Amino acid sequence: MNDTHQFQCPKCKSILASAAVSEGAKVTCPECGEVFVVKPFVRKAKLRTVATDGNPGETGESAEIPDIIQDRIASAVGIEKLKGFSLSALFAETFSHHTPEEVEESFSVGTASSTPKIEDIDVSWPKPWLFMRMLLASLGLYFLFWLGWRGFENQNLIPGWILIGSFAIPVSTLVLFTELNIRRNMSLYAIVRLAFLGGILSLLLSLVLFTLFDDGSWGASIAGPIEETGKVLAMLAVARASKYRYKLNGLLVGAAVGVGFAAFESAGYAMSYLLNTTVESSFFAASTEELQDSILAFGISEGTETMESVLVLRGLLSPFGHIVWSAIAGFALWRTIGGRPFRVSMLWDESFIRLMLVPVLLHMIWNSPFELPFYGKYLLVGIAGWFVCLSCVQEGLKELQIEKEIAKKKEIVQ
Numbered sequence: 175m176n177d178t179h180q181f182q183c184p185k186c187k188s189i190l191a192s193a194a195v196s197e198g199a200k201v202t203c204p205e206c207g208e209v210f211v212v213k214p215f216v217r218k219a220k221l222r223t224v225a226t227d228g229n230p231g232e233t234g235e236s237a238e239i240p241d242i243i244q245d246r247i248a249s250a251v252g253i254e255k256l257k258g259f260s261l262s263a264l265f266a267e268t269f270s271h272h273t274p275e276e277v278e279e280s281f282s283v284g285t286a287s288s289t290p291k292i293e294d295i296d297v298s299w300p301k302p303w304l305f306m307r308m309l310l311a312s313l314g315l316y317f318l319f320w321l322g323w324r325g326f327e328n329q330n331l332i333p334g335w336i337l338i339g340s341f342a343i344p345v346s347t348l349v350l351f352t353e354l355n356i357r358r359n360m361s362l363y364a365i366v367r368l369a370f371l372g373g374i375l376s377l378l379l380s381l382v383l384f385t386l387f388d389d390g391s392w393g394a395s396i397a398g399p400i401e402e403t404g405k406v407l408a409m410l411a412v413a414r415a416s417k418y419r420y421k422l423n424g425l426l427v428g429a430a431v432g433v434g435f436a437a438f439e440s441a442g443y444a445m446s447y448l449l450n451t452t453v454e455s456s457f458f459a460a461s462t463e464e465l466q467d468s469i470l471a472f473g474i475s476e477g478t479e480t481m482e483s484v485l486v487l488r489g490l491l492s493p494f495g496h497i498v499w500s501a502i503a504g505f506a507l508w509r510t511i512g513g514r515p516f517r518v519s520m521l522w523d524e525s526f527i528r529l530m531l532v533p534v535l536l537h538m539i540w541n542s543p544f545e546l547p548f549y550g551k552y553l554l555v556g557i558a559g560w561f562v563c564l565s566c567v568q569e570g571l572k573e574l575q576i577e578k579e580i581a582k583k584k585e586i587v588q
Contacts, residue, residue, distance in 0.1 A: 181212045182580075188512070247558070252528045253565040259299065267301040280304045280353075284361030293582055295356055297575040299567075302353035305346050312342035323478065327471075332448070332478065339485030340441040344433040345369075347493045351429035351501060354567055355422045357574060364418075365430050372408045372427075373434015380404030398538030402530070405431050405500045406507060410516065419513035421505055422570035425563070428504020429497055436496035440488040444481045452477030491549070494556025495540060498563050499533030505566040506530045532562050 456473030
């Protein structure tokens with residue numbers, strides 16, 4: 175049997191193999207077209223992961239997700255099983271003490287001066303904590319708006335109430351994805367831009383697609399392929415895949431667009447329910463003798479009750495829906511692009527389609543007419559989505575680990 179030699183393209187980082195070439199031969203990369211001289215490629219050593227460090231190891235198996243579930247999902251969508259992963263280790267720092275200066279430094283990333291060198295990055299599983307502080311602060315703001323309305327019923331509080339209620343949990347989830355992007359090469363400005371511009375653009379593109387392809391036969395489930403496609407098109411329009419070339423960048427890009435989509439949609443639903451219930455309740459009050467002296471006040475009171483229910487429910491479910499779906503879609507797209515110039519033909523790549531089907535199908539199940547007790551359908555869909563998402567994080571960590579090892583070897587040679 176011929177020995178197969180492995181080598182790596184210096185441009186696109188693709189790992190290639192051939193028995194027909196050896197060290198010193200000149201070859202052309204089939205992925206990006208780069209012509210280069212073959213050098214030995216040393217595959218990283220397999221490390222056994224201990225339960226406390228949370229590294230993206232090769233041999234430690236996760237005891238928190240049954241193997242049979244991992245095997246079936248991973249093989250179906252073209253991802254790896256989670257290895258050496260512990261949910262408790264991932265969130266071990268969530269409630270630890272951090273100074274205000276550390277919080278400020280966590281947001282000061284992604285610029286030319288604040289992006290760390292690849293050699294300085296810890297490529298083990300991150301331990302996010304900032305998202306919890308953002309969540310508690312956002313929920314505190316929501317409570318103040320709720321308290322102000324209960325105490326004064328001043329209608330000027332309603333817009334802010336809707337705004338905070340729509341963005342509180344989604345933005346906190348976005349901070350979590352920012353912490354998972356351990357390359358720390360995307361600035362706060364870039365992320366906010368993606369969330370707002372990508373969010374509204376994905377909504378508009380989805381509306382266009384609805385007018386073109388929704389004939390009513392699929393019901394609400396048609397939102398799966400339409401809205402996920404709209405979000406992918408928005409990512410291509412507003413994100414710079416050539417600059418932010420890492421797989422974890424794609425995960426963050428997708429999450430940011432998903433946050434904008436989810437928050438704007440929640441605000442729209444909240445406003446719609448507020449207006450509709452207010453009008454209906456006002457008509458009811460007008461027909462009821464004892465309520466005729468407070469028709470509008472009664473209508474607005476009933477409208478805000480319905481609005482509040484919508485904000486709370488959609489807020490609590492938001493981390494299990496649009497955000498994680500878009501994150502997976504962004505990862506699938508960035509993995510396929512691989513730092514190369516985008517071509518439309520990439521959208522027909524098998525690996526992209528297989529992984530892209532995950533958010534589409536999860537979205538379709540989410541919108542399907544059947545229900546399970548205690549919002550079971552949404553929780554199961556969310557768990558499945560997060561399993562795939564965490565597997566994507568693991569793959570992104572391995573990409574950085576390989577690049578870090580190559581950079582260290584170059585330093586030694588120099």
